[in-house]
Amino acid sequence: MRDKSPAWSPDGALIAFSKSGSDFDQIWVARPDGTGHRRLSVAGAQDTQPAWSPDGRRLAFTSFVAGNWDVYVMDADGSNRRRVTSGPTDETVPAWSPDGSLLAYQRFDDSRTTSEIHVVAADGSNDRELTVGARNESPSWSPDGSRIAFQSTRDGNWELYAMSADGSGVQRLTATPDRREDNPSWSPDGRRIAFAAGDDVRRDVYLIAADGSAEQRVTRLARPVWWPRWSPDGARLAFFEFPFPSATIYLVSADGSGLTRLFGRLAFLRLAVGKPVAARSFSAALHVADAGADAIVTCRASVAGRPLRRIASSLSAGRARCAWAVPRGTRGKRLSGSIAVSERGARVARSFSARVR
DSSP states (O other): OEEEEEEEOTTSSOEEEEEESSSOOEEEEEOTTSOOOEEOSOTTOOEEEEEEOTTSSEEEEEEEETTEEEEEEEETTSOSOEEOOOOSSOEEEEEEOTTSSEEEEEEEOTTSSOEEEEEEETTSOSOEEOOOSSBEEEEEEOTTSSEEEEEEOTTSSOEEEEEETTSOSOEEOOOOTTSEEEEEEEOTTSSEEEEEEESSSSEEEEEEETTSOSOEEOOOOOBOEEEEEEOTTSSEEEEEEOOTTOBEEEEEETTSOOOEESSOOOEEEEEEEOOOOTTSEEEEEEEEESOOTTOEEEEEEEETTEEOEEEEEEEETTEEEEEEEOOTTOTTSEEEEEEEEEETTEEEEEEEEEEOO
């Protein structure tokens, strides 16, 4: 599974994020303790990059339609999906203005060699281009709505900039040719901007003052981290690590302490199934990667629809083992069952079937 692009709800009760596995990206929400997973995207939709409206009643997001990405808005329960942009090229990374009337987003050209910051009314009207030339991406509004932070290559390297909400008064915030800065996020009090910086592999979360001074390194992971987003109280940051093909969301205090993984990152390794024999015990083992101490094992097995008595279950070193008693008189009948390992929203499950000897 890949969990990406976290976004805090204005009351701090939920985190929206993009989840993907073998199917399309989908928008989900969960509580900041990693529980209460709920999918908002409709079946078959390909949705990502959620952003909460300031009143918490809507989510803007990016959805793949008609061969390209567009900006959409839906209600907080996933209903009432409405298309906001409909350009011929990809339009992504929506960000709400503090009053909830506007959305900033980035639009690519046909060749994806340039990208510009646009602002559009939440109903899709009055679209305006704020930047011209180079790559200009990842807009983030200041809390008072007067400024927009963004990343740009206009000076030859990915750096952070801020401009007035009408596109004027562009100010360069960083000047670090030995690294790239991405994904700025303005703090709720307007005093700081969080961002990710490094190369494509070794990256960390940083803070700067709103004028570009006083840089502070928050994480020391030196891993491919992206997309830092502030909690409403300004105390924590959510971000995701993206060592392809997996991705995991983390939370960290603004001072760099308390780094925690938001959701489990379980991965299937293999399933080992014994040969069931009537009147003997039978076992199966599910091997997973990255299972923590709070992982839960769930087992079931039956013969001809009759549940078997479980005699053991355990999880050690990523090996979930379950054992059952196979009754007498079941020789030749089909035994079926499953083993699942769950941890903080992640789940790996496998089924099996065998004939009793």
